[in-house]
Amino acid sequence: MNTEVAQQDQTETTGELRCELSVAKNLFFGEIVEENLFPYPQMRERDREMLGMMTDAIDRFLSEKSEELVEMDRVGEQPEEFIQALREMGLFGLIIGESHGGLELSNAAYARVLAQTSSHDSSVSLTIGAHSSIGMKGILLFGTDEQKARYLPSLASGETIAAFCLTESGAGSDAAAVRCKATRQDDGSWLLNGEKIWITNGGIAGLYTVFARTDGPEGKLSAFIVEAGWEGVSHGPHEDKMGIRASSTTAVAFSDVRVPAENVLGEVGKGFKVAMAILNNGRTGLGGGAVGGMKALIKLATAQAKERKQFDTPIAEFGLVRPSTVSPPRARCGWSPTTSIQAARTTRWRPQSARSSPPMRSSVPPTRRCRSPLETAS
């Protein structure tokens, strides 16, 4: 960190550090002294205001759709009019710059939006999250000015939805084992051949970020921007998953697809670096979504534990149920679902956002007593 930034952070957090409090000691008393743990960054006022409006709008819209969301999960599809409503709420342009028609939210604010959508339905988070976090993130990180001008406006409006194509049948955790191949043609373009699997938004995307080998089987990976409408691009049927069923997951195939030279993303031969940079950035959104989902589940579980009676007693009073819902001061070892969520929130909202500029601030109050879910659910 350079001196100027360090001084700026110091100024912004002056008066907020609570030096008299021990973080570790307070954890055992159910207090998380957030300001001491993560004194920076601070969320921009603009982001905070926009976030407030967005989360309210998301809650209103998705609450009204709660029954339809269950049906979408059952049939495994989000209807076009539903996706259109997500477009109109600006949910496809969350992290794209204002100059290209997006909302230009910070990483922290973006993760918070995904937490809100996940508290209603995780498939919604996947549709908008796979688009932003991984599908088109490469253009933001590595795109040329020309690529940004050409693609970002329609990605921001959601007219074009993006997907990230790395995984193959033989390349999962070992992402570098990609066999999909791109062969350079005399005119400088590339001929792309291969098949990707498990691609989120595969069936609804208009643009794919595709990773392929560029110089023989032992060669290096390169990244390409591929339009779904090009000849030779096709996708397989919807994968019938156990959860997040409404999110589109398909195979995507490339058969002699001609990719123009100007659609190489980043440097030829540096595709693995591009892929890892995208995935590292994408974790912010995924973490935000997980926090939102956990919060919603704990709310449901604690409501049930309070209401459900056996032996004339709410089941929340019984030994095996109580530790999962009891507040930290009463729980042995200081663990509870709420402390886990708080830890996850803190790590999602803050450190990732530290990489963004300008500085941001968490909307979580400085010191929060971790209340028992039994209290929060009431």
Ligand SMILES: Cc1cc2nc3c(=O)[nH]c(=O)nc-3n(C[C@H](O)[C@H](O)[C@H](O)COP(=O)(O)OP(=O)(O)OC[C@H]3O[C@@H](n4cnc5c(N)ncnc54)[C@H](O)[C@@H]3O)c2cc1C
């Ligand atoms: C719903 C869904 C959506 C997806 N969306 C996308 C997408 O949009 N784009 C995309 O490119 N991919 C996507 N994927 C693919 C995903 O990235 C892969 O599933 C993931 O990389 C793991 O690969 P795999 O499934 O082949 O598991 P494998 O690599 O076969 O791993 C199987 C198990 O072995 C373990 N394992 C593997 N290697 C090691 C090791 N060295 N040490 C210890 N344990 C190990 C793993 O942790 C795992 O438990 C999606 C997958 C799912 C399920």
